[in-house]
Amino acid sequence: MKQIHVELGNDSYEIYIENGLLDRAGNYIRSLTKAETVAIITDSTLEPLYGKRLERSLQQAGFRTGCIVIPAGEAYKNANQLLDIYQKLSDLGITRSDMIITFGGGVVGDLGGFAAATFLRGVPFVQIATSIIAQVDSSVGGKVAIDLPSGKNQAGAFYQPKAVLIDPDLLQTLPERFVRDGLGEVIKYGCIRDAGLFSLMETLDEHSITSHWDEIIETCCRIKADVVEHDVYDMGERMILNFGHTIGHAIERLYGFGHYTHGEGVAIGMALLTARTEALGLTEAGTARRLVDILKRYHLPYTVDASADDLLPYIGHDKKKRGSHMTLIILNRIGSCRLLPVELADLSTYITGGTPS
Ligand SMILES: NC(=O)c1ccc[n+]([C@@H]2O[C@H](COP(=O)([O-])OP(=O)(O)OC[C@H]3O[C@@H](n4cnc5c(N)ncnc54)[C@H](O)[C@@H]3O)[C@@H](O)[C@H]2O)c1
Ligand SMILES: [Zn+2]
Incomplete structure (x- = not known):
């Protein structure tokens, strides 16, 4: 226990x-x-x-x-x-x-x-x-x-x-669709806080993971508990749990709720943002590759057939927007993230569309 x-x-x-x-x-x-x-x-x-x-x-x-x-x-x-x-x-x-x-x-x-x-x-x-x-x-x-x-x-x-x-x-x-939905969030925890969890997930697949659920759930709950203890009322640190969610929510809205599951939207959001922040030199080189590879491993999507112009109008509704700026959660490297305040006028620097595949 x-x-x-x-x-x-x-x-x-x-x-x-x-x-x-x-x-x-x-x-x-x-x-x-x-x-x-x-x-x-x-x-x-x-x-x-x-x-x-x-x-x-x-x-x-x-x-x-x-x-x-x-x-x-x-x-x-x-x-x-x-x-x-x-x-x-x-x-x-x-x-x-x-x-x-x-x-x-x-x-x-x-x-x-x-x-x-x-x-x-x-x-x-x-x-x-x-x-x-x-x-x-x-x-x-x-x-x-x-x-x-x-x-x-x-x-x-x-x-x-x-x-x-x-x-x-x-x-x-649990039906397959909801398993994949959950996996998107588990990979997110590895990205933001736990390189060990991410590495473990890189060695498993959708079948072998079933015998590791207890340790994976424990790791995720420890991260969530730690974040919540520092920010019960969601005023700051708890925001890191939204990594991938800004673009993810925009994708869910653009395609209509139900087309992409929440976890799939988050998966694409993590991949697109990290490709961009890596290109800008804000994220360690090689991070985006590892992220895409792990998403492929669990049959999660990592790109969409939509441009930045398609997505940007749907980003204004995000709860993380305050006044003339909003806060993005970006990766330093696998297992480590930080908050990046961005002027709304500069948002298009960080939000790219997908590469149609
Ligand atoms: N409160 C929070 O901090 C927080 C965080 C993340 C998500 N959420 C909310 O969680 C909801 C999504 O959660 P969800 O994906 O669990 O949705 P859900 O509760 O609808 O469960 C998904 C489906 O799986 C079925 N199901 C659940 N467990 C099962 C099992 N063991 N065996 C067979 N079927 C099972 C459910 O009946 C349902 O049909 C959203 O409403 C979201 O807003 C809340
Ligand atoms: Zn989520």
Whole structure:
């Protein structure tokens, strides 16, 4: 079992990573609470796969359980589902002495976490993360949110879980598309903070990686925890987690959400930006080559058939834009990054299009 402490004063918590942890979740959660009832918030994909196992484990630990199932997918991370969850929490008689468990990927974690943050002004919750995105990123750090018609994650809160439970065995059922989505983010962690992780990924492939998930997830969670500890409210350092995201988001928007997955957009964004910063002498020579090679290795895209002029209009919406300048996250070399403030007028120096392949 791997355990990572996230130090946030009164809001500190532990991340537990262990194969088979799902069947022991009840005992872990019992050690955190005297709650009588736990409400499990999950989605329509996970409930039939694992719902019974989770409920059994919780009941064996003495909890009364209730299960709230939302339809799977980003389209349901919305206010209607949130209201529905409030109603069901109320029907279950959940009080602030009880506990909410979010059991799913980033959508369930964000939506269920926001419900936990706001129902009765806050009910304690535990994240059980089931997708790669959730296991390496979204379950750690306390950002919870729903999407609004005006944009993604536009209503949300900072609300820390009481613990994060990660069972890498659950990834066996994660559909291929979401595996690749998660791999983009894992490679990102190697790029910004951990040359060792990057090197390990260079020796593995999409098949052999399955026997290394626990150590890879641990490394990513340690990086995320460290970054979050230094910048809980996303005012500075946490920005480095957005490496590749400025161009990535622009690609997602240009092609329409759903064409490229988020992780694929990030993959292309990392590759295009690094090719440019290397050409400008800001990044160590050879870095862009290694990055493209690793993306190819995991069948992730590294270029798009779009020009800088196509992409630039979509970059204005990025959250990292402040006034007349914005901050790009660029690599010094593999494993090391820095913030680069850029005048908006100079943005085209750093944003290139892809090379059609
Ligand atoms: N809060 C944060 O800090 C943060 C960080 C990154 C991403 N996010 C959010 O996370 C979301 C994306 O996360 P995601 O990709 O996990 O989305 P998701 O929750 O929609 O999961 C992807 C799909 O995989 C299915 N799934 C998940 N685990 C599975 C498993 N073990 N077996 C079979 N199927 C499984 C889900 O049912 C869903 O259909 C976005 O809404 C994004 O905004 C939040
Ligand atoms: Zn991302």
